[in-house]
Every structure is written in structure tokens, then in C-alpha cells.
Amino acid sequence: xxxxxxxxxxxxxxxxGAGKTTxxxxxxxxxxxxxxxxxxxxxANTGMTVAELFAHEGEARFRELERQAVVDACATPAPAVIAxxxxxxxxxxxxxxxxxxxxxxxxxxxxxxxMARVKTGSGRPLxxxxxxxxxxxxxxxxxxxxxxxxxxxxxxxxxxxxEVVDAVLEAYRQ
Ligand code: S3P
Numbered sequence: 670x671x672x673x674x675x676x677x678x679x680x681x682x683x684x685x686g687a688g689k690t691t692x693x694x695x696x697x698x699x700x701x702x703x704x705x706x707x708x709x710x711x712x713a714n715t716g717m718t719v720a721e722l723f724a725h726e727g728e729a730r731f732r733e734l735e736r737q738a739v740v741d742a743c744a745t746p747a748p749a750v751i752a753x754x755x756x757x758x759x760x761x762x763x764x765x766x767x768x769x770x771x772x773x774x775x776x777x778x779x780x781x782x783x784m785a786r787v788k789t790g791s792g793r794p795l796x797x798x799x800x801x802x803x804x805x806x807x808x809x810x811x812x813x814x815x816x817x818x819x820x821x822x823x824x825x826x827x828x829x830x831x832e833v834v835d836a837v838l839e840a841y842r843q
Contacts, residue, residue, distance in 0.1 A: 677748040678771030679841050682818055684807055685755045685793050686783030687776035688825050688833060693752035695834045696841075705745055706752040710738035719754075723794035732760065739763045743770040755807070756795075758814040768818055774837050775819035778826050780804040 679696060681689040690706055697704035708719050711734045715722060722731045735757055742751045743766055751771060757763045767773055778786075783804045790796030796803060821840035825833045 678743065678745070678751050679749075679837070680751045680753065680767050680771035680773040681776055681837070682753050682758050682767070682773055682815055683755065683776035684778075684783055684804060684811070685790075685796060686786035686804070687755070687778055688786070688830065689752035689755075689776055691830055692776060692825075692833050692837060693750050695830060696837055697750040699834060699838060700748075700750065703745060703747055703749045704752070705742045705749050707735060707738040707742055707757055708754045710741050711735055711754075714738065714741070718792070720792050720794055720797075728794075732756070736760055736763060739766055743767065756811070758818045759811060764814060764818045768820075772821070772841050773819045774840055775815045775822045776833070776837075777822055777824050780808055782826050 679700070679702075681693045683689055693706065694704050711722065711731070712718055714737065715734060717725070719731065722734065735754055739753065739757055742749070745751075751767075753763075753767065758767070780801050784801040787793060787796055790799065795807070823833060823836045823840060828836070
């Protein structure tokens with residue numbers, strides 16, 4: 670039986686540098702659940718890194734693979750913590766699937782904070798060699814998609830990982 674309707678997963682969305690992977694892994698430890706990162710699923714499914722996929726097959730192909738990774742992540746049999754690549758919510762199917770399968774938390778931070786966290790953007794093809802302006806633009810372009818997917822919003826600016834994890838778990842348990 671599909672358990673999609675049970676909204677059993679905890680799902681983290683947000684821009685690059687929002688802390689989805691770090692916070693997600695820590696939440697998974699606290700909840701004693703598996704942790705699934707959609708970028709890792711794409712890489713495991715293809716044997717290529719995200720950067721290699723963008724470089725050799727292009728962003729459109731990466732997005733197709735990401736859509737499959739979202740399907741795979743949501744199909745994790747045990748309740749899991751899922752960190753989504755920052756652009757996954759741009760796709761309407763992904764938005765619906767994630768919202769149905771989990772409680773979705775949008776991790777937010779100011780573009781300057783995001784930029785400080787991702788440093789040079791290494792391994793993130795949309796950021797490499799670009800500056801905070803790119804994140805500012807993505808924040809504007811994607812805001813509606815994050816908002817449409819999320820059940821709760823957690824501001825990560827000026828907070829430690831521990832504090833963010835507490836805030837995410839509090840939202841999730843309510
Ligand atoms: C992307 C975010 C990245 C990765 C890819 C594209 C995006 O994941 O999926 O580089 O479009 O925002 P993180 O948000 O985990 O860095």
C-alpha cells in the first residue's frame with residue numbers, strides 16, 4: 670500500500686547554503702531515522718557528481734534525474750529525513766510529491782549568509798564563480814515555490830546548527 674498520504678517524512682527545502690544537509694543529518698540522528706539527500710541519490714543513481722552532470726549532460730538532464738531522486742527519496746520505506754537540492758521545488762510534480770509525503774520545512778537565510786556558508790560555491794554549478802547576486806536572484810525567483818511546498822519556515826540566520834535543529838523538530842512535532 671502506498672503510504673504517500675501519511676506525510677511521514679520530514680523534508681527540508683531551501684536555497685543552497687540554507688543548511689539542509691547539515692541540519693537534516695542532525696535531525697535524522699535525533700529522530701533515529703534514515704537521512705536521504707536528493708543530490709546523493711542522483712549521484713548514486715548515475716555514478717556522477719552533480720557538477721559532472723551539469724557539465725556533461727546539462728541542467729535539464731540533472732532536473733530529470735532530480736525528479737527521479739525525489740520519487741526514490743519519498744519511497745523510502747521507513748519514515749526518513751529528506752534534504753532536497755535547492756532547485757527541486759521549482760518542479761510542480763516535486764512540490765506535490767514532497768508536500769504529500771512529508772512535513773516540509775523551509776530553511777531560510779539572507780543571501781549574504783548563504784554565500785558565506787557556500788564559500789566559493791565549489792561543487793554547486795549554479796554558484797561557481799558567481800556572487801551573492803545570484804543567490805539574491807534565486808531567492809526572489811524561487812520564493813513562491815518554497816512557500817507553496819512548505820508547512821513551516823525556520824529562519825537560520827544567526828542561529829547555530831543545534832538551535833536550527835531544535836526549531837525544525839519543534840515545528841515538526843506540533
Ligand atoms: C541546486 C542546488 C544544489 C544541487 C544543484 C542545484 C539548485 O543542492 O542540487 O547544484 O538549483 O539550487 P544544494 O541546495 O544541496 O546545494
